[in-house]
Amino acid sequence: MCKIFDCSRMDDITFVSPNANEFREMVKRAGIDLNPSVLTSPRHVCDFVCSNPQLMYNLDMLIVTLAAQGTAIISRDENGSLRSSSLPPPLTSDKVLSVSGAGDSLNSGILAALAYRLPLEKCLQVGQRCAALTLQTVEAVSPQISSELLRI
Structure with missing residues (x-):
């Protein structure tokens, strides 16, 4: 059994919902530096992902849960462009x-x-x-x- 980010089937994954720790690992595996302050708000996460679109790879939707800080949602529109929103707790x-x-x-x-x-x-x-x-x-x-x- 492979870990999600080590899996050869990554191309088949279109929806991922990591928590803050899992997102940190996802970013690390992508070879991108992550300032810990990014994880202090959903808006920061949205801005970070939109500034590093390679994180979306083959994803149609990325939902990052940040516990008491809320949730960041990044998705692709019908044209493939990234859009983001956030939810409060x-x-x-x-x-x-x-x-x-x-x-x-x-x-x-x-x-x-x-x-x-x-x-x-x-x-x-x-x-x-x-x-x-x-x-x-x-x-x-x-x-x-x-x-x-x-x-x-």
């Missing part, structure tokens, strides 16, 4: 019971919405809602997550 820290599973819930919500061919903005809303629900439970995935969330 799904909840304020005083409402968080556990962070376990929140990133997976975010990704699952986004991927489910993409599979239903919802617009990207709606996909991000679904992912945020899934992450927020999981952050409010001690379960690895909130039992409140259902297909009803696709109706956002």
Whole structure:
């Protein structure tokens, strides 16, 4: 079994959602220097990736989760140009019971919405809602997550 960034199948990967540590490794493997301050905000990550487009390689979408700082989203438009946006944290820290599973819930919500061919903005809303629900439970995935969330 190969690690994702060591894999000979990298050309087949079009969607990646690393956390801050995984993103740091991705950048390192690309041979690019990363100032730690980049990881202090989603906007900084977006600007960094757009300034280093080789990081997108064959990707259509890169979503970098930065825990309490929020999420950076970089994607390609229909012409192949990069566009970026960011999301705030799904909840304020005083409402968080556990962070376990929140990133997976975010990704699952986004991927489910993409599979239903919802617009990207709606996909991000679904992912945020899934992450927020999981952050409010001690379960690895909130039992409140259902297909009803696709109706956002």
